[in-house]
Amino acid sequence: MRMNKKRSLIRLIAGIVALSGMVSLSGCGEAARQEAKMQGNEITLWTHTAGSEAELSTVEDIVADYNSSPDRKGTVKIQSFPQSSYNDSVISASTAGNLPCLVDVDQPNTPYWGWANILAPLTDKALLKRTNQLIGSAKGTWNKQIYTVGYFDATTALFARKSVLKDLGIRVATVDRPWTKAEMDDALAKMKASGHWAYPFEMGTADNKTEWYAYAYAPILQSFGGDLVNRKDYQTSQGVLNGPEAIEFANWMRSLVEHGYINSKGGSDTALDFVNKKSGLLYGGIWTMSTVQKYAKDSDDIVAMPMADFGHGSVAGGGSWTVGMTPTCNNKEAAMSYIRFSLKDKYIARMAKAGMNIPATVGAQNLIPEFEPGGSMQIFTKISSKYVKMRPETPAYNFISTEFRKTIGDIMNGSDAASGLNKAVNHIDGNIKGADGYIKK
Structure with a gap:
């Protein structure tokens, strides 16, 4: 009788073990199936x-x-x-x-x-x-x-030393009160006259292989009242890239070179040059501040300001x-x-x-x-x-950016502003027309 009970107990335990193994295998199988599904x-x-x-x-x-x-x-x-x-x-x-x-x-x-x-x-x-x-x-x-x-x-800003601005009688611009064009011109004239720098202003002119010119200089163009392309339908640059406001912008850019405010060839590391006091005013990206905080011993003296308002509001690059x-x-x-x-x-x-x-x-x-x-x-x-004003939301942007970079580079080096901008507009409009307006069908 005891032997029968013992055998029954063994069978019961074996059954439980088998059942538990089946459950475990079932669980593993489900996990494997889910993992296979995820891999699929x-x-x-x-x-x-x-x-x-x-x-x-x-x-x-x-x-x-x-x-x-x-x-x-x-x-x-x-x-x-x-x-x-x-x-x-x-x-x-x-x-x-x-x-x-x-x-x-x-x-x-x-x-x-x-x-x-x-x-x-x-x-x-x-x-x-x-x-x-x-x-x-x-x-x-x-x-x-x-x-x-x-x-x-990532956006753009002007960088200066507060002590330099104070010594030269230049106001520190704020987000609510950017410099006017007159204040910008006055600041550059005073910095040049001080004799502290061969070229007091650095704005990345050496970066002429990327889209820096469109990212950084187009906001200045827009502040003058022009643009890279007509944003109503993105079908032409006529009137906005070669209108009177755009010509005024281009002539101002060339005047920076003519007055000796900037070097049309510029430096290769504008942020580090500014930290090392090779310029008194820098127009650069937000990443400049990382260089300032890492290398400038007088980082507390350095201030970031919005770009000047050239008549149609301050404009900054973004995206x-x-x-x-x-x-x-x-x-x-x-x-x-x-x-x-x-x-x-x-x-x-x-x-x-x-x-x-x-x-x-x-x-x-x-x-x-x-x-x-x-x-x-x-x-x-x-x-x-x-x-921030975003770069034009058009498939033609890369072509526009390249034309703008070449044109502004030529103008800063002495080419006529009006004829150069007209030529750029003709090229851009030809590109857009050649792509059937970049309208997706």
Whole structure:
């Protein structure tokens, strides 16, 4: 009798063990199926941040957090490129039909990439709701649709030493009271007359291979009352790039060279030159402040100010790197889910701080002491929010930028302003007409 009971007990235990093994195997099987599903929904993100350790590390952390999130719609992989070769890699992949699901893109390139079917508009309702909380310059739009979103903005400003301005009797400009054109001209004349600098003003004229001229000098053109292209329909530059306001702007730029205020060839590292007191006034990007804070022993004496108002309000450059989705993406739900996930304030703050740029949301700004009220970088947030004018949202922008750079470079070196601008307008209008107005059919 006892033997029978013992056998029964053994059978019961064996049954329980077998059942528990089946449950365990079932659980493992479900986990494996879910993992296989995620791998099947794998998407790739291309990023230009291979040369920036801080930014790439942040992207890697965001991706890792997303991939371990229970709400993920797929698995994200990263492929990083050096910034110098990134755009060419994307264009080549588009031509070959090998685009990934997600690409980052410099904001002014968004319209062209949208027109060229490299980008698709973002349509996820939850994502679009989140974009409403981003500053305007952190969004890439075209044809009234949002194609890309970013984590930060980069803007432009004037940099000077308060002690220098005080000694020369020059007012420190503020966001609410930028210099007038007369004050700008007076400041430059006084700096030149002081004899402290061969060229008192540095504005990056040596950077004539990138779009710096359009990013930095077009805002001055716009403050004079002109523009790169007519923004009503983006079909012509006639009247805005060669009108009287544009000619006045171009002549002013040439006068800077003629008066010896600037060197038309400029320095290769304008921020470091300013720190080393090779210039008294610098027109540069927000990234200048990082150089100042790192190398200037008198950083507390250096002040950032908005560019002067040349008659139509102070204008600042804006827009930086963003991320978007390609039309050939095999899992658009996962792509837009990842973008939405990456736009949490904590990630925006980390991305912005990696390059010390303006965080794209107020919540993220409050996570970085430098951008909080009273912080050393808050001045740039104020300049951006009040004075940024985005580069033209047209696929023709890259061509326009190149024409503008060549034309203004020639004018600063002595070419006639009116004829040079007319020639640029003819080239730009020809490009737009040749592309059937860049209207997507």
